[in-house]
Amino acid sequence: MPRSLAVEGLSVRDFRNLESVEVDFGPRFNVVSGDNGQGKTNLLEAVYVLATSRSFRTSKLGELIAIGRTTASVRGRIREDHEEREQSVGLRRGLRAVRIDGKRPATLAAYAVRTPTAVFHPGALGLTNGAGSERRRLLDRVGLYLSAASLGDADTYAKAIRARQRVLEARGEAATDLDGWEELIVRHGLALSAARTAAAASLIPAAKRAFGRIGPAGTKLGLHYERSAPLTGDAFRAELRKNRIRDRARGSPGVGPHRDELALDLDSRPVRSMASQGQHRAVVLALKLAEIEVVAEACGVRPILLLDEVSSELDRARTAALFAALRDEPSQVLLTTTRPGLIDTGTLSGMDERRDFHVEDGRISRS
Numbered sequence: 001m002p003r004s005l006a007v008e009g010l011s012v013r014d015f016r017n018l019e020s021v022e023v024d025f026g027p028r029f030n031v032v033s034g035d036n037g038q039g040k041t042n043l044l045e046a047v048y049v050l051a052t053s054r055s056f057r058t059s060k061l062g063e064l065i066a067i068g069r070t071t072a073s074v075r076g077r078i079r080e081d082h083e084e085r086e087q088s089v090g091l092r093r094g095l096r097a098v099r100i101d102g103k104r105p106a107t108l109a110a111y112a113v114r115t116p117t118a119v120f121h122p123g124a125l126g127l128t129n130g131a132g133s134e135r136r137r138l139l140d141r142v143g144l145y146l147s148a149a150s151l152g153d154a155d156t157y158a159k160a161i162r163a164r165q166r167v168l169e170a171r172g173e174a175a176t177d178l179d180g181w182e183e184l185i186v187r188h189g190l191a192l193s194a195a196r197t198a199a200a201a202s203l204i205p206a207a208k209r210a211f212g213r214i215g216p217a218g219t220k221l222g223l224h225y226e227r228s229a230p231l232t233g234d235a236f237r238a239e240l241r242k243n244r245i246r247d248r249a250r251g252s253p254g255v256g257p258h259r260d261e262l263a264l265d266l267d268s269r270p271v272r273s274m275a276s277q278g279q280h281r282a283v284v285l286a287l288k289l290a291e292i293e294v295v296a297e298a299c300g301v302r303p304i305l306l307l308d309e310v311s312s313e314l315d316r317a318r319t320a321a322l323f324a325a326l327r328d329e330p331s332q333v334l335l336t337t338t339r340p341g342l343i344d345t346g347t348l349s350g351m352d353e354r355r356d357f358h359v360e361d362g363r364i365s366r367s
């Protein structure tokens with residue numbers, strides 16, 4: 001049985017519009033309500049930053065610091081079964097300082113996997129109808145929990161791709177330092193492809209099972225990891241070397257994990273171009289439930305679930321399916337809504353503790 005996991009006390013300083021916020025979340029179901037633009041998503045984002053040191057809506061850490069301030073911080077007491085720890089993330093310009101019980105972890109990746117967190121936010125529909133990058137990110141999130149080193153591979157790979165492009169543009173395809181950048185691309189690209197292969201192997205069967213539970217009866221979800229990197233280092237190296245001129249014009253290599261795809265189909269028809277709205281939503285929800293299941297299994301803890309305005313994203317049937325899944329999986333849930341009356345937790349047996357919070361102009365109170 002996976003261990004329980006919950007963020008309990010949370011303090012936030014100068015994080016977006018949350019100037020000074022203290023919240024005591026309950027171990028199970030927390031409903032955060034408020035009008036538009038008051039700070040609901042900011043609060044979930046603060047929890048996500050506390051758990052992972054990253055945001056789910058921007059890669060620019062500077063955006064998270066309140067306008068007019070130079071630093072922001074999020075601290076929280078995390079309970080894992082019967083043990084408590086204190087985590088904190090401090091932000092200053094583009095930099096972050098993370099601590100667990102006052103100590104600096106060996107790497108950011110080691111920090112990011114301690115408190116598994118899954119988020120469902122309005123951008124999540126991009127998983128099925130948007131660019132391949134959303135689906136690659138899903139594989140990488142799962143891959144991180146299977147092997148924390150993959151985060152470093154993804155970062156170094158992306159850096160090497162950009163550096164190779166800059167060299168090609170500045171000094172052409174005969175520049176001698178291209179070999180070094182291409183070596184990094186090959187090494188970290190193959191490692192990243194291996195991590196995605198492993199992530200897909202866990203995620204795909206879980207997503208099929210989840211879709212079987214929540215999707216329309218008789219419809220089958222198909223998923224295929226389409227790896228773009230050549231299988232061997234030699235073949236990858238040769239491909240990069242041969243295509244320098246073409247790649248310079250394209251702006252990036254024609255092969256490699258940045259071009260991977262997780263192809264989705266319903267009864268053999270591609271989801272992206274042919275699925276209905278309701279089908280899209282069912283597939284997104286199946287992918288999320290699969291992510292949660294795989295991460296829980298890999299880490300031995302139940303991820304904290306951050307659900308941002310899900311009922312406006314999902315239709316009634318899918319919301320009911322989500323709540324049914326929440327009933328079976330007793331994770332801590334932090335849910336935002338503009339309409340708390342529509343969140344019917346009465347049907348959730350075992351949801352003995354529901355706490356309601358209200359957000360107004362960056363201030364949070366129990367309601």
Ligand SMILES: Nc1ncnc2c1ncn2[C@@H]1O[C@H](COP(=O)(O)OP(=O)(O)OP(=O)(O)O)[C@@H](O)[C@H]1O
Nearest residue numbers: 016017035036037038039040041042063065066067
């Ligand atoms: N760096 C920042 N400094 C100060 N305020 C910010 C910063 N970034 C965003 N905000 C403000 O935070 C406010 C609340 O944003 P948030 O996304 O949390 O609202 P919300 O309650 O989720 O609203 P909605 O229901 O519309 O999704 C916005 O008014 C925005 O202008």
Ligand SMILES: [Mg+2]
Nearest residue numbers: 040041042308
């Ligand atoms: Mg919001």
